[in-house]
Amino acid sequence: MSEQYTKTPRSTVNRLKARASYNHDMVHSIIDSAPVAHVSFNPTSFDEDPFPTILPMLAWTGSFTEPDAQETSATAIYLHGHAASRFMRLPETQKEDSGLPGVPVCVAATLFDGVVLALTPFNHSCNYRSAVVHGYAVTVTSPAEKMYALKLITDGLVPGRWDNSRVPPTAAEMTTTTVLRVDIVGASAKVRAYAPGNDRADLDDTEMRARVWTGILPAANQYGAPIPARENLVQNVPEYLATFVAKENVEGEEYARRVAGLPGPGKA
């Protein structure tokens, strides 16, 4: 059994506990499988503006070791953006008297695996895999770690892409891009991956059941055939791209279909 995140009041799943997990591997695999994550933070102090905000961002988990170091750091989440963006500048602009080791953020990633159509609307649901992570965002200042993170992010989009694109980066590219590392303080995952749950009373109503279809609409992100840009000079779609598309499509479709037939822990 892999390592677990400690349950805290902040991270504990209160509803439908059977769907909850605090397993490192589960949390990290959801973050890394979702093409887009959502990052929440409080842009100013609560007194000035009580609204947290959300940015859709790329987010991948990683663990960096300085070339001369003995130990690999704990797994963190890496984010990036333009150096001039408000969010990327937040760790630098956060008031020093906050006493916090970074900007408190929440990173969430959700994979939508299907619509669950039960007999009553109130047992309707979705099949999904979601991870919610809390951590402190800090600016990555080590050049080696920044390069590690940018390769991680690029290869997160398509494995192998970094080495198959125009690298190394120019000095200007590195300067205008900021990388943030989210040091994780807590995390949880929640997964629903099974057939509809129906109430006994509804199942006993055979007249109604003859009218109301119950089951799952399995769903998955699917990639279409790669579309070359007008400026593209490479004749055939490279193997690493074709492999990625085929693998993602088959795995996503198969997962959604397989879990649609699994028995649940109980109703809904």
Place this chain on the structure above:
Amino acid sequence: MSEQYTKTPRSTVNRLKARASYNHDMVHSIIDSAPVAHVSFNPTSFDEDPFPTILPMLAWTGSFTEPDAQETSATAIYLHGHAASRFMRLPETQKEDSGLPGVPVCVAATLFDGVVLALTPFNHSCNYRSAVVHGYAVTVTSPAEKMYALKLITDGLVPGRWDNSRVPPTAAEMTTTTVLRVDIVGASAKVRAYAPGNDRADLDDTEMRARVWTGILPAANQYGAPIPARENLVQNVPEYLATFVAKENVEGEEYARRVAGLPGPGKA
């Protein structure tokens, strides 16, 4: 031209302004097209816990008129959950001395439309449609509005599903479900929907361009064939379900493919 949300410091898109929109229809259509939204809020006061949190939720826009009223209310976002859940109870438990008209929340929805593979990793991106809405969440107390919202939410999953499921709800179903309405105070959308943008210097490097494939991997949520539950008694997949699946699949795939070929406003 349809109505616009007012630009405020909170809602103004600072980076890549060409991708921004404050158009009501654009914001609402993204919220309504995404199967899952992410809702962010501060569970306690900032002093007690500086972390906002995120819940993946169903969220649809709607506009309700009481049966005896003359005017239809402004468009809001409806959320629902178990009456005992922390988030659903937040409007009731929020300290009265907060002086706020509801719980400040942020609702974000993102549609992932493809991976943008430019020549340099630094011009990589995604095609996407995202909406970020700020508003005050309040408990829906009107029975008519609550029923309106629950139908809206069910039909948001699959149009026509409410009337084709076991309705009306039982008293227990209504009691154990809470509906929140998010009264919108600001919103923005951000859309990237075009071919890769490449730097002049990279385009001039024909030797590199002979190695590096540039283009788009179009992506869309796709539904598989509906999978009946073990308890299903309806022989054929009903027309409204088959139509929904076919329409979503064609529209999602066509949109991602179409925008992949559109010229952008400039680089990246």
